[in-house]
Amino acid sequence: MNNEYEPGKVIMAFRQKMNSKQKLYESLNVVLQDIEYENVELIFHSQNDEGDIFLVRLKDKHPQAVFDAIEKIAMYPDIDYVEADYIENKHLNANDPLYSQLWGIQKIKAPLAWNYTTGSQEVVVGIIDTGIDDSHPDIRRNMWQSPQGRIVNGWNFADDNQFSMDVDGHGTHVAGTVGAVGNNYIGITGVCWNVKVVSMKFGLDVASAIAAIDFANAFHIPILNASWGGRVYSLALKQAIDQYDGLFIASAGNNGENNDIYPIYPATYESANIISVAAISPSNELAGFSNYGIKSVDIAAPGTSILSLDLQGGYSPLNGTSMAAPHVAGAAALLKSYFPSLSPLAIKNIILNNVTKLPQLKNTIKTSGLLNLEAMFEGAKQQMRQRIE
CATH class of the missing domain: 3.30.70.330 (RRM (RNA recognition motif) domain)
Known part of the structure; x- marks a missing residue:
């Protein structure tokens, strides 16, 4: 603890x-x-x-x-x-390089979703993490800047300056799963090929996380990814998330424990705009390190040996619910790209109501399901048709 x-x-x-x-x-x-x-x-x-x-x-x-x-x-x-x-903890486990391909992208049926859209440069995802290596050739084109161009790439909320460069690697890896540039003959692709990602570097403390959320409200950033958490229930952090105008994706944690009993925050806050994400392996089993909870964890996504961006133009596979959460953030960005009018809660409901049910996850997480981008788009289309009718 x-x-x-x-x-x-x-x-x-x-x-x-x-x-x-x-x-x-x-x-x-x-x-x-x-x-x-x-x-x-x-x-x-x-x-x-x-x-x-x-x-x-x-x-x-x-x-x-x-x-x-x-x-x-x-x-x-x-x-x-x-x-x-x-102080919060990054939800990252030790690295075991077992896979050299993007099995997670295939598992969540992202290629079928790309028949609808590969994203939009109008959609923005904030990565509250250790920063992003904005010089990486496989994400540089998708880095955000403020509408007037005064802020480029993001902000450092720990030191309150514009130096949001990642020197750890965790945030860059997370950002790559969300939005590494696709179809560019370089390295990998993110779940959402075309998107703007914001480097929201924080000090792994509650105060700088709160400042990042305030920044997201000020700049109308509709999706935030938080691949970190801790045991302490912060009223301040919960208030900030409750009043955040977008969708907040949080990793469930890597203790292999039940969040219903031993909660991890922010993933376990009872905030309407949070999606809490567990990790699965290629065999559809809950990853041994992944936290779970029939009441507190919403959905599962790939989280073992996930290949993504590393520092200095590199690539590496990592394990953790930290790697699972950005699959969901990328999915939300795709959905927001295709249906810009969808509210954060509508996006959350569409994602959670269109999972692949897995017997291994029954009585383990709320939806008993794995993220499914094809079903997500089919469900969204049906919902939009019902609106028109």
Whole structure:
């Protein structure tokens, strides 16, 4: 169980949104009057009457100072919650290079879906992860930039700057499964050939994840992939996801445990816009490392020996629910490309209602099923016809 947190940082939210900057400043001064802090940063703009979410940077970097500050701040009735800035884990298992082909793409029947569309440059998927190697020749063409071109490739939410380059490899691998350029005579293809992917580099902490979600709202990014998680239930992270205007794809985790009993967040939050993804092997068995849950895990996707992009123009196979989730994010991007008017919840329902039922997954995950892109498009067409009629 990982309960590690960032020293010198506290996340808090007021019960209600402040009507004026003066009222906000007055409230902050009262709440923080006994706290020695460096600065306060607004990291999430509330979309309703709930209060905004703030990150308080403490002067004292000793780990105990976080909980001393939490105890003092929590005494004020205007505070809805206050918590540490907990660290998340990447959902990546050890690498066993068993396959040299994209078996996952075939398993989810992506080639049949490409008869409908291979994607659209108007659809954007945010990858909240370790960044993306935007110099990789097999994804460079699909990298996002803001409408005015002021922000290129993405943003680094850990350091609050434009350097969102991946130096770890995890985020690049995830991004490749979503949207590596297809039909270009180079390397692999993503589930969605034509798409814009955003490098949303975060520090594996809750605060920078929340800031990334706020960014997604500001730039109307309709799909987010989160191939990471932790044991701690963060009220702040749940609020941000609940108020995110798009579809949030989350990996179920790699503990081989039941999320109904031992939950992993954000995948296990009861948020309407989350799809929680388990991993299967080529034999349709739940991967030995994959978490599951009949109530908390929605769908399965390929997650063992998944070949995708690596740093410095390379390719490598990796294992994990981290590798399963981007198959679903890519599927959502394809569906959004073909039916742009579909809402996030409509996309979620179409994906989950058109799976390949597998006896191995019965009483294991909510749908008992594997992602099926052909059935997804057939189901979407039927739903759109019913709308017209």
